[in-house]
């Protein structure tokens with residue numbers, strides 16, 4: 273099986289989509305990625321297929337976006353495997369691929385950046401200055417090229433999903449932003465392209481993230497509502513395993529504003545972690561009161 277068409281420029285992709293919208297049904301599902309695809313990404317492609325039907329069009333993009341990496345981050349060594357990714361996309365039923373080069377997405381003379389306020393001031397925001405501006409900028413470009421579509425993002429990057437929902441609404445993009453549940457490896461580790469950096473020993477330690485979330489989830493299910501207590505349950509597991517912790521936080525699941533430790537989280541709240549195991553930065557989260565407990569255990573081997 274192979275991808276029906278691969279585009280390298282906005283003009284080529286727009287033309288492929290124009291033809292697809294008239295020769296198939298008009299629905300389009302879009303899965304933006306930075307490549308190094310794993311089962312989590314392929315689940316987004318399959319979700320896209322469900323949303324548009326067999327004769328709709330599923331398009332994925334692969335672009336390692338330089339503007340969302342800080343100067344000391346892993347842009348240069350970010351895993352890249354375009355050939356392998358194309359095979360995986362095709363086997364998951366993706367129709368079109370958009371794989372532009374940096375000079376196409378950021379041509380000489382470009383000056384525009386997109387900034388989403390508020391939602392980016394907490395959680396990963398302070399630890400990755402400029403990151404969400406880079407994400408919002410590239411995704412605004414991609415949304416503008418793709419046009420009317422469902423756009424599917426994984427919930428592992430929960431803050432990114434919240435930012436991109438806001439972006440689509442605020443800029444009137446005809447895009448329906450869809451969040452897909454976290455896909456986990458056996459044992460519970462949330463799938464991420466960066467897991468490729470982990471040694472076997474680090475991978476074992478990284479299981480502490482989902483273990484901590486499971487402990488807090490169990491307490492929440494038993495009636496615990498104090499933000500500080502729920503955070504401490506996660507923190508205890510993560511502290512024992514991680515090399516450094518950026519945050520363990522309980523926040524409102526929509527505004528992403530952190531709860532005071534003494535406050536009650538109510539019946540729905542985000543519990544989120546960012547930490548490093550070895551040099552690898554890992555994220556994980558659960559929405560208490562919304563995600564099922566099974567969302568925290570790995571089913572994939």
Ligand code: PAF
Pocket residue numbers: 304305306335337340407410411429432
């Ligand atoms: O989640 C990602 O892989 C990236 O942040 C995205 C949304 C493709 C933008 O570069």
